[in-house]
Structures are given as C-alpha cells and as structure tokens.
Amino acid sequence: MAKEIKVYSTSTCPYCAMLKSFLAEKNVTFTNFDVGKDRNALTEMKNKSGQMGVPVTDIDGRIIVGFNKEEISKALGI
Amino acid sequence: MYDLIIIGAGPAGITASIYAARKKMNMLVITKDIGGQTNWTASIQNYTGYRLVTGEELVKRFSEQLEQFNVPVKENESVVSVQKSGDVIKVKTDKGEYESISLVVASGRTHRKLGVKGEDEHIGKGVAYCATCDAPVFAGADVAVVGGGNSAVDAALQLAKIAKKVYVIDMARDFIADPLLVDQLKANNNAEIYHDAKVTEILGAQFVSGIKIEQEGRGYEFGVEGIFVEIGSVPSIDFAPAEMKSRRNEIMVNCKSETAIEGIFGAGDVTDVPAKQIIVACGEGAKAALSAYAYVLRKRK
Numbered sequence: 001m002a003k004e005i006k007v008y009s010t011s012t013c014p015y016c017a018m019l020k021s022f023l024a025e026k027n028v029t030f031t032n033f034d035v036g037k038d039r040n041a042l043t044e045m046k047n048k049s050g051q052m053g054v055p056v057t058d059i060d061g062r063i064i065v066g067f068n069k070e071e072i073s074k075a076l077g078i
Numbered sequence: 079m080y081d082l083i084i085i086g087a088g089p090a091g092i093t094a095s096i097y098a099a100r101k102k103m104n105m106l107v108i109t110k111d112i113g114g115q116t117n118w119t120a121s122i123q124n125y126t127g128y129r130l131v132t133g134e135e136l137v138k139r140f141s142e143q144l145e146q147f148n149v150p151v152k153e154n155e156s157v158v159s160v161q162k163s164g165d166v167i168k169v170k171t172d173k174g175e176y177e178s179i180s181l182v183v184a185s186g187r188t189h190r191k192l193g194v195k196g197e198d199e200h201i202g203k204g205v206a207y208c209a210t211c212d213a214p215v216f217a218g219a220d221v222a223v224v225g226g227g228n229s230a231v232d233a234a235l236q237l238a239k240i241a242k243k244v245y246v247i248d249m250a251r252d253f254i255a256d257p258l259l260v261d262q263l264k265a266n267n268n269a270e271i272y273h274d275a276k277v278t279e280i281l282g283a284q285f286v287s288g289i290k291i292e293q294e295g296r297g298y299e300f301g302v303e304g305i306f307v308e309i310g311s312v313p314s315i316d317f318a319p320a321e322m323k324s325r326r327n328e329i330m331v332n333c334k335s336e337t338a339i340e341g342i343f344g345a346g347d348v349t350d351v352p353a354k355q356i357i358v359a360c361g362e363g364a365k366a367a368l369s370a371y372a373y374v375l376r377k378r379k
Contacts, residue, residue: 010212010214010215011214012210012213012214013208013210013212013214014113014118014137014211015111015117016211017134035214035215036213036214036240042215046285050203051202052203052204052206052212052215052285052304053202053211053212053215054212065202066154068153068154069153070153070154071154
C-alpha cells in the first residue's frame with residue numbers, strides 16, 4: 001500500500017524546496033501544506049513535531065524535521 | 079583510505095569537490111547540508127555570469143554540476159574532530175570515522191547565538207536564525223528581531239508584512255543596515271524599534287512566549303511567539319585543532335590554501351581570507367582542491 005506522506009512547508013524556505021524536488025525526483029506522491037497560510041496545518045505540524053521549524057515530513061506517522069535525505073529515504077524504503 | 083576528504087558543501091566545498099572529481103581523486107564529502115549560507119541568501123547580484131540569481135537557484139546549479147561526478151556525499155553529518163597522526167588524517171563525525179591523505183576544510187560559518195537564558199532550549203520552538211525559512215510560520219503573531227545589520231532589518235521587513243507586531247532590538251545606537259532598508263522598515267507602523275538595547279532572557283515553556291530586554295538600565299518584557307536572531311555569524315570550526323585557528327577563530331591559510339597542518343587545506347568563509355563572498359569562496363575552493371591534489375601526488379611518490 002502506498003504510504004501517506006504529508007509535507008509541512010512555507011513558500012520561501014529553501015530547504016522546503018529542496019525536499020519537495022527530492023520527493024518529486026523519486027516519484028513520491030505527497031500532500032503539501034503551506035503552514036504560512038494554513039493555520040490548522042501549522043497547529044498540526046507543531047503538535048506532531050513539537051517544534052516550529054520547516055520543513056516537517058510525516059511519512060505514515062513518522063515525523064522528520066528538516067531536509068534529512070537519509071532519514072526520509074529510510075522511512076520511504078528507497 | 080581516501081585521497082581527499084572535503085568538509086562542507088557550500089560554494090567552497092562544492093567547487094573543491096568539482097575540481098577534485100575532475101582529477102579523479104578518491105574522495106568523500108562530509109557536510110551538514112548542501113549550499114550552506116547561500117541557501118539563506120534571497121538575491122545575489124554580484125556572482126559573475128548572473129545579473130540576478132537567488133541563493134536557492136545558485137545552490138541548485140552548483141549541486142547539479144557536482145552530481146554528474148557521482149562523488150559520495152555524507153549529508154546531515156557533523157564533524158566532531160580532526161586529527162593527524164603520521165601521514166594519516168583522521169576525521170571523526172557523529173556517525174563514523176574516516177581516514178584520508180589530505181583534507182579540505184570548507185565548513186563555512188553559522189549563525190551567531192545570543193547566548194542568553196532560554197535560547198538553546200527554544201531553537202526551532204520560536205527561536206529562529208533564518209527569516210527566509212521560518213518567517214511565514216509567524217503570520218499574524220507578535221515577533222521580535224534581534225540585530226541592527228542588513229540581515230536583521232531585512233528580516234524585520236519580511237516579518238512586518240505578515241506579523242501583527244515586530245519588536246526590533248538593536249544593541250547599537252543606530253542601525254548599521256543600509257539607510258534605504260531602514261527607511262522601509264520605519265514606514266511600517268507595526269514595527270517598534272529599540273536601540274541601545276540587549277536581550278536578557280527568552281521566556282516560554284515548550285514554545286517561546288516572550289522576550290526580556292534591557293534598555294538604559296530599564297527592563298522591558300514583550301509577549302512574542304517568534305524571535306529572529308540576526309546578529310552575524312561565527313566560523314564552524316569546533317572540530318579543528320587549535321593550531322589551525324587565528325585569534326578571530328578562523329582557519330589561517332596562506333595563498334596556497336595551506337593551513338598550519340601539512341595536508342590540511344582551508345577554503346571559503348571559514349578561513350581568514352578577507353572577502354566573505356560566494357565568488358571568492360568558489361575560487362578558494364578550487365585552489366584548495368588543486369593544492370590538495372598536488373600534495374597527494376607528492377605523498378604517493
């Protein structure tokens with residue numbers, strides 16, 4: 001079954017852009033939440049990760065703060 | 079055993095990697111991230127060949143150029159110590175240990191911290207060092223910006239557009255930022271500016287809830303959710319042996335990029351080379367790689 005992947009990001013953050021292009025490159029489908037505009041998503045991100053820095057990736061409940069290629073690849077099994 | 083290890087993958091480290099890869103050196107790059115400080119730079123107008131380029135775009139171009147050589151890059155890895163015993167340079171990181179004949183230190187610089195109570199435990203929990211990255215998270219909130227240079231005023235400007243209120247806390251009597259930027263900031267009526275002021279404490283439980291400052295002997299406390307610290311940068315060289323460092327805690331290099339330790343070279347903003355510019359860092363990275371290459375050839379004879 002495909003993994004459920006959520007990305008919490010802002011429109012200006014360079015590490016968010018790197019993360020998103022990395023996922024796109026690997027043909028990984030994800031839902032992006034712009035926490036600068038979506039306050040509910042921001043609260044969700046804070047609750048899940050216990051912090052406020054972007055990006056945050058949620059891979060089937062596994063939370064990864066920042067653009068950590070290694071951790072994300074591991075969680076995705078790629 | 080590698081021919082060359084490069085610490086850092088900003089403009090200096092990436093350029094060094096490209097030069098070394100073209101020399102077909104057996105090499106490894108160890109870095110916290112790709113791009114370093116360039117990532118935080120909104121617009122670059124003095125990199126030859128580009129009239130205007132964003133930091134993000136330039137980093138993308140740099141890393142695409144590096145990727146074609148399939149150089150092994152250890153990302154999200156921090157170097158803990160560097161030691162030379164005999165002819166072998168040992169690099170210890172938070173994840174492993176590596177050995178090499180030569181080393182290029184291009185670890186760059188990182189944000190200077192305030193060093194006040196409440197700062198460390200709130201990093202990423204309201205305390206931020208990159209407005210480009212994190213400013214939008216504080217839309218509609220009250221925030222503080224600490225600093226008086228271009229990056230501080232620029233951060234305050236970005237925040238003034240989206241936050242409810244922005245307290246700007248500057249240690250100096252006047253901003254050292256470009257007057258043009260300062261005028262733009264003063265035109266925002268949600269920006270409240272405090273000069274000759276210093277931060278004494280950051281308040282909050284899990285997340286930041288306020289900031290304490292002192293101005294002319296008087297204490298103030300503001301309720302804020304975000305605090306952007308923009309007070310310059312410090313070299314990232316905690317791992318480097320003391321004999322390599324200058325009094326300003328930078329890596330001393332000569333015109334051949336050599337440091338005090340034979341076989342270890344330095345490049346970019348981490349060194350005492352005066353102009354902290356992307357294009358200078360690239361040039362220095364190229365030089366360091368060529369010097370390392372020549373050194374390795376000599377050692378192999």
